[in-house]
Amino acid sequence: MSTYDTIVIGAGHNGLICATLLAKAGQRVLVLEASDSQGGLAASREFHPGFHASVAQSFYALPANLIKDLDLAKHGFELADSCLHTIALSPDEAPIIIGDESVSGVSADDASAYQTYRRQLKTFSAALAPFWEKTMPGIGGNSLKELLTFAHMGLKLRMLGKDDMLEFLRVASLPMRDLVDEHFKSEALKAALCWDGIVGSKLAPRSPNQAVLTLLNRMAGAHAGQHSLPAGGVAAFVSALGAAAQAAGVEIRLGTAVKQVLIEGDEDGQRCRGVVLTSGETVNAAKVVSSADPKTTFLKLVGTPYLEIEFSNRIRRLRCDGFVAKLHLALKGRPQFTGVSTPDGRIILAPSMDAIEFAFDDAKYGDSSEHPVMEILIPSLHQPDLAPAGQHVLSAQVMYVPAHPEGGWTEERRQALREKLMAVLERYAPGIGELTLGMELLTPADLETQYHVSGGHWHHAEPAIDQLLMMRPTYEAAQYRTPIEGLYLCGAGAHPGGDLSGNPGRNAAREILA
Ligand SMILES: Cc1cc2nc3c(=O)[nH]c(=O)nc-3n(C[C@H](O)[C@H](O)[C@H](O)COP(=O)(O)OP(=O)(O)OC[C@H]3O[C@@H](n4cnc5c(N)ncnc54)[C@H](O)[C@@H]3O)c2cc1C
Structure with missing residues (x-):
């Protein structure tokens, strides 16, 4: 049985950042990650033979000082000098x-x-x-x-x-x-x-x-909210974070899911003392920091018997259903968007505010829109190793796609959405269907099961005014500490929320070390 100062649940970018900062301060840190790769929603994976993509596709919120604090340049990551238009x-x-x-x-x-x-x-x-x-x-x-x-x-x-x-x-x-x-x-x-x-x-x-x-x-990110994709793309960021963590002495175990946070105590107070893995192994630590979303952390890993009823009700009521799907296309050539000489920027397919509003209305009433709106990137134009030579990856964030439509995500419903998305793309990039060798559609429900995020939410919990700032995720857990002594949050569900900013991970480390 090993003992660590701190166990970090999840090797998403916030978990890795928190772990590295703790290890740099002298702590013995273990990161436990359920998936077989690090990076969480920023992890790159092969979605079609020879074609790779990550759910998070570009940077806009990453602060320059974080890259410096973690010495990421030494590990192969620097922000791009110029931004994508x-x-x-x-x-x-x-x-x-x-x-x-x-x-x-x-x-x-x-x-x-x-x-x-x-x-x-x-x-x-x-x-x-x-x-x-x-x-x-x-x-x-x-x-x-x-x-x-x-x-x-x-x-x-x-x-x-x-x-x-x-x-x-x-x-x-x-x-x-x-x-x-x-x-x-x-x-x-x-x-x-x-x-x-x-x-x-x-x-x-x-x-x-x-x-x-x-x-x-x-807009507090390095380029005032402008998007960028440096050499090596999102994959270089994740790999530099992993290397920085290891250089600081962090131990990372992939494919290792936490089943339970170990808690001891009585009515005078609860204290966590480690975790139990799905394999049954117990790992002890004085502190546990979870980058899993708040519902997973408290309702699944801690369990309501250890929580005050008011607190567990607040966590249960958190609005965590995602509304964004991800589409990846494997293309045998570069797509041609009408009127665009080189599609090397970020492309928004949302012709008017009403088009966005009407797409939202459909999803509000339970189904994805008849006329989906989306943001597209061709990351292989910036990072050719994402696809075989001369071929390309199209990566699209599709708003608005409900997490749990009535009747669930049947194959029929998925196929209908794929067809709608291809019809939209065909309108703007005629011939794209002919170029398409393969496709991956990740609904919020897929993001939930494959990336272990409740509701598949971009921010782990809706950043609504009642779930923001000193109320994020609830007022009892908004300072990264939680009602259970020794248990902290460090993921997107904590202040200030999601995006690749690293702020929740960095802020949590500072509180733990205070
Ligand atoms: C469709 C979509 C597109 C996006 N695009 C962008 C973008 O282009 N740019 C951008 O800046 N942001 C984007 N985002 C948002 C961004 O990806 C997330 O906000 C951010 O990655 C969250 O990071 P995190 O480290 O807090 O959590 P995550 O990345 O979710 O990491 C949490 C980790 O915890 C692990 N975990 C959970 N439970 C357990 C357990 N029991 N045991 C062990 N491990 C566990 C998970 O496997 C995961 O690896 C996008 C999000 C979505 C959904």
């Missing part, structure tokens, strides 16, 4: 090319409004940026650290100046539609800009709540 396609308008500070293919008014829009959002994002890397103060918490965080937040907003502060407070909870409607005329431009606030969430352009906050969070 976004190409917004619609059947009725010429392609719109969106960059960091400029946009082409729209009227002079829209082009000028884009500069104002980006400048303003960058100002707001910079004001909020420190708080994605901080532990949120507890509700009712009065420690000096918590009071200082509140004061820091207030000061940052106050330092925006009166006009910007008022504007920030006005727009922070606007639906994305209202925000972009105030600035632009082009429907396809507005739809593409809405996308970055809503993708991954159960939100559409008209939904009030947290889309603007999500966008500002994403």
